[in-house]
Amino acid sequence: MSASDPMRVLHVTHTAQPGGAELALARLLTQPHPWRATLHGPSHGTAFDQLSDQEVPQARDLPALPTGGTRSRAPLLAARYLAGLRDAAQVLRRSPLFREADLVHANTAPAAIICALADRTRRRPLVAHLRGPLTVESLGPIGLPAFRALAVRRADGLIANSRFTLASVPRSTRFPAHRTVIQSPSGITDRIRQPRIRAEVRAVGMVGRLQHWKGQHVFLRAFAAALRGTGVRAYLCGAPLFGEAAYETWLRELAGELGIGEQVTFLGHVDDLTGFLDSIDILVHASLGPEPLGQTVLQGLARALPVVASEGGGPGEWIRSGSNGILVRPGDPDALAAVLRTLVGSPRLRHDLATAAAGTPGLLSDAECVDRHAEFFATVHRAAVTGPAR
Template sequence: MSAADRPDGQEPSMRVLHVSHTGHRGGAELALARLLAAGPAWTAALCCPSSGDAFDGLTGCGITVEQRLPRLPVGGTRSRGPMLAARYLASLGTAARALRRSPLFGEADLIHANTAAAAIICALANRGRQVPLVVHLRDLVTPESMGRFGYLAFTRLALPHADGVIANSRTTLASAAERLPARVRRVVLQSPSGLRHRVTEPRVQAQVRAIGMVGRLQRWKGQHVFLRAFADAFRGTDVQAHLAGAPLFEEAAYERELRLLAVELGIADQVTFRGHVDDVPAFVDSMDVLVHASVRPEPLGQTVLQAMARAKPLVATEGGGPSEWIRSGHNGLLVRPDRSEDLSAALRRLVSSYEMRLRLAAGAAGTPGILSDAECTAAHAAFFQEFAPAASTPPQRRRSG
């Protein structure tokens, strides 16, 4: 948001530098892009690598984007070999030095690390300075979710130096609680998920023709579980499955596996791979039922929020963020993770009962607390403002090294 766009015509008092360790379209990166595109009430700048297109278009929103950081080695956080782990750690140090040389870094009143890897980079770069560091917790802080090396690096190099944390769910925050110093300010804030407004009057079709799933194509998201459940319930019918999402990094093999699985299950002509979808609400609106199928607890589950905000019948796996939002049987159905037979049974129930779909859609429409992207940005602004007293002194005078 420029000064001309602000009611008082004044420049925002806080300069926030957002740091992302990648520019590819992962969930964290898309959430940050939506946050900044929604018109933040702070002076926003972004530092990231040059690869990827997640942040394309932000400069048109008045955001300064500096593509200064090097690309990190793929798979470094889950490395079991000392060579790749050492290479990854060295790359984090190189990125920290590059960040520290950035004029944007020197001018910032607040540093916002968008991911765990970005938090390590920021913490290393911020040593000897008194600029507040806010770390965004988007994944569960566990070895299973982050990889053993990633977990150790994050909890030892980044969290001890955080001044504030933003978690995308209560579950995510609880997973980090034992590792957070008592002084750290903490808040649970919904991540922007592409929502402009909510649907309050559900439109439920008499028959189900399209069942959709939104999410990056990666194994733990459970697209293979969905395909097996779909085949069991709807093989040979006119019901169609739609997968919105694309693979990133080393995950292209998983997409090939999914396509082969559809052939093996005899549903290739009933499955459409939509790739990355920019207009998620439009995709959700075109579906009759939405599915979330993660095989382990999801930190937030943006699909859940996207479906509920558009008043769609939804089946999701229990645990983590989705269980914080869904009351099974009221505004969605919860099933056990990694159980295709459970998901198949739930989908059968939904497809066979118009009354159930209508009830769940109405419950979703009435679910309190789901925020639009603009409301998410306002909530982030309120938390950032808690660090404003430290921002009143020019950054040059606050540096001690």
Template structure:
């Protein structure tokens, strides 16, 4: 299979890192990446035999959420320019399948592939609603990108449900776990005698809830020797939020207990170094990669209710769930986990037994089977026999 994977950005967002993990496995198909310049997310792929073409025009920031008609028009113009570049790419002319790695990439692919020469797979990595995609982004994606999909793959059942009413009849659909940096699963948990470090992984972005985490941590552990560790960088113009978090930590009197680590390459080592892993998104999370990573490493996990994490966590068995945006409830959960008793050990043992959790290699196998099925269905529909 010759598959061109299209990304609207090459910065290190969750969707881009998931694609890198998928393609950095031993080859299951002949892959290439088309993206815009400006980041280094895909820089390591050529070593794995994956060509990377960074010539798509970049998209203006805020174009999906701004209320300015002029900015929306500028954003749409950039999408069309990216589509023209993609349409003329020799990689696309040789492709058996186009894989749009994000909503914006789906719009670009749909505009470039108007004559439907190549089957288009749209990857749903965000909830399909105005809150997640922005009002303009939602309208453009559902009216241009999603309606031209030959197949749709979602990172969770919640994500797929958010788009079901907008997916056309006969479109092949699947829910597949995204690669989350899981090379192995810990089957024998190692639980410390007490909580010394509480960690959180995620891009520094307001809806990811780092401010909720810091408030909860202060309520539970201010003035103790327990440390908070934040793994994640501020991207896409979000440096102001990072500064706000640092000021919040100082205001709460925990600045000396909080480590801002920026982007962390070795996620397994980070997770192995914490006693409790927190997911604190303030709205429904499409997948919650950090939750999967914590479960794979048999760590006690606290996550917010709704979305993908709720599909994996069974409260009291392999983790705890709290309402989104509720720092008090999160603080109570942290105190409960830090209290004497066997709760952390029981949750860690439950995490190790979580069914259906895939390693990255297994995720690649599942995606290869999905792409092959899409090509087979398309070939059958056109009267050709799939090879």
């Protein structure tokens, strides 16, 4: 790469399903970026289909990893998962995109393991993206030791999506000298500065993959306790992934059992997320534990919505409870129901929360996220060329 040429960055993803990490990467690459981006991942999934219009060359031939393999304690599934990582590394090693890259960006922990296996000779700098805390609960009994033993030792740089995520790295862990926290692109292109609050609440919404850990069942129980039989509707925006269709079936049954079946709409995946957010009056985030980042929370704040979120993790870095949003105990439908009753009954409180949300400091647009990534990629590449610091 000459001084005048843009850096060639290969982005590696272990899945193309439209999960939070994958959508964040897709948003990053659909924005104008100063590096020459390429993408290598598996074929199954739609998260990166839009990149075909962005002139981002893609190789979509990585083998798919077994669903649940990283968290499984079943020896057979664990063996299949490890074999899948090895096979993916072999495919990546032979890829022209990999050989031609000036820097490799692994979008997730499994992708970082694949990249480390593919380039043990350290021919090109590697940036590993940590999208969740470095714990057994997040990465699983297989993923955690594999990430520590392979990706940690090989990586030249680390990006974490929140201070909470970065703080989960044990002090004894030997990590790259180049570490940073960068907010994931959340689809924020512009922010609402003057909130639009209706006198009556008509719609309460939740955005996120339909997954038990995301807490949609907690939201439904709280909504039923607070708003059953009223004119308020609940909207669930998101679809199940990775073999989680049974959870959606149970949620639909639960809505009927709670007597709110006629008040709840399952929207599935929604492309126009900004339009959806602008159509609701209250946004709920109900994860059962600390969320690594909480893209939904950032999106709601940027659109000047009253936001109710589970306390802890990334959302706690953005919400000052009672000021620009409200934090509730995770997994507590009674606490969430009490907040919903209060918000529905108080236009003034909704207005105050939305006004403060509109002024939340530090929220980055997707274009600003691109700038932060570009600066970090350049820093890591420069250090690797002159002699990587660790």
